[in-house]
Amino acid sequence: MDLSRTRVVLREREVIDVADLALRFVVEHGGGYAKTAALVLPPFVAASVLVSRAEGWVAGWLFALFTATFAGAPFTVLASRLVFEDDVRVLSAIGVAARATWRLFRLRVATFWLGNALIPIGVGIWFLTASLFVVEVTVLERAAPRAAIARSRRIAGRESGVALMALLLLTLLHVTVVLAADVAGRTVISAIFESRPPAPMWTDGWSALSLLGFWLFVPYAATARFFYYLDVRTRSEGWDIQTRFTALASRALPEARSAA
Numbered sequence: 208m209d210l211s212r213t214r215v216v217l218r219e220r221e222v223i224d225v226a227d228l229a230l231r232f233v234v235e236h237g238g239g240y241a242k243t244a245a246l247v248l249p250p251f252v253a254a255s256v257l258v259s260r261a262e263g264w265v266a267g268w269l270f271a272l273f274t275a276t277f278a279g280a281p282f283t284v285l286a287s288r289l290v291f292e293d294d295v296r297v298l299s300a301i302g303v304a305a306r307a308t309w310r311l312f313r314l315r316v317a318t319f320w321l322g323n324a325l326i327p328i329g330v331g332i333w334f335l336t337a338s339l340f341v342v343e344v345t346v347l348e349r350a351a352p353r354a355a356i357a358r359s360r361r362i363a364g365r366e367s368g369v370a371l372m373a374l375l376l377l378t379l380l381h382v383t384v385v386l387a388a389d390v391a392g393r394t395v396i397s398a399i400f401e402s403r404p405p406a407p408m409w410t411d412g413w414s415a416l417s418l419l420g421f422w423l424f425v426p427y428a429a430t431a432r433f434f435y436y437l438d439v440r441t442r443s444e445g446w447d448i449q450t451r452f453t454a455l456a457s458r459a460l461p462e463a464r465s466a467a
Contacts, residue, residue, distance in 0.1 A: 218441060222372040225438050226380070229431035236289050240426050242297045243281055248422050251278045255418050264412030271421055276315050278422065279429035280304035280346050286430045287347055290437075307346045314345055314352040336371045337363050342429075343436040362436070365443040373435040381424050388420020 220228065233240055251274055259267025281304040288295045318338050337360040344355040344362070363370035386408075393404035393416065408417040 220438055222376060225434050226431055229434045233427055233430055239297055243285055244426055247278055247281050252422050256415050259413045267413050275425055276311055276342055279425045282426045282429035283342055283346055283433050286433045310345050314341055314355055317352055336374050339363050339370050339374055340436045343433055362439055366439045369439060377428055377431060384424040385417045385420045389414050389417040392416035
């Protein structure tokens with residue numbers, strides 16, 4: 208990351224302001240996000256629908272939750288490059304995420320196992336908060352799974368209140384989008400296309416429309432989490448100050464060379 212070329216002002220923001228910034232960022236760079244989504248999301252949507260039909264709604268949602276990390280990683284890379292680089296290529300961002308697949312898989316197995324083990328003893332929320340930035344650390348900092356969990360815990364621990372509120376807000380928004388996609392999708396099918404809509408998700412525990420809503424939220428969720436990662440690091444490491452000094456240094460170096 209070249210901190211001297213950031214397109215987003217790195218300063219402390221409220222939790223809701225970061226969510227708004229992420230939304231505006233996704234809309235502003237909609238072309239890149241749309242291309243990435245078209246290449247990345249369809250296999251995950253299809254696979255989650257097939258698992259739900261074959262094994263039931265519990266297996267379908269567990270599959271979606273487990274694999275959302277892999278679907279979101281390309282958008283994490285894309286967001287980081289759009290913030291810090293000029294020439295951003297969608298296939299390159301997907302390639303970076305793909306090369307981290309094995310580390311992400313090991314990380315996902317570890318966090319899934321630890322999360323399920325800790326929930327019964329009442330520290331599941333703490334673990335989810337502590338591991339909020341494991342994908343960013345794994346993909347962007349290229350950390351191994353164990354190091355990524357420890358690093359995420361240290362980053363989130365510096366601003367645990369912000370990390371917790373970010374986790375709760377993103378979870379609430381994700382659930383809201385899933386429900387809205389189911390309701391709105393059935394309304395559109397019935398009213399506009401005059402066709403019989405599928406059964407609502409609360410009938411069978413899932414629906415293709417609700418799963419579609421789940422996956423369509425993943426690009427935004429990955430982007431928002433990346434901006435929370437930046438926000439927490441800004442609060443704890445003063446990235447805004449570092450950026451200014453780096454920018455000054457980058458401008459001063461050519462001037463010094465020309466003067467010599």
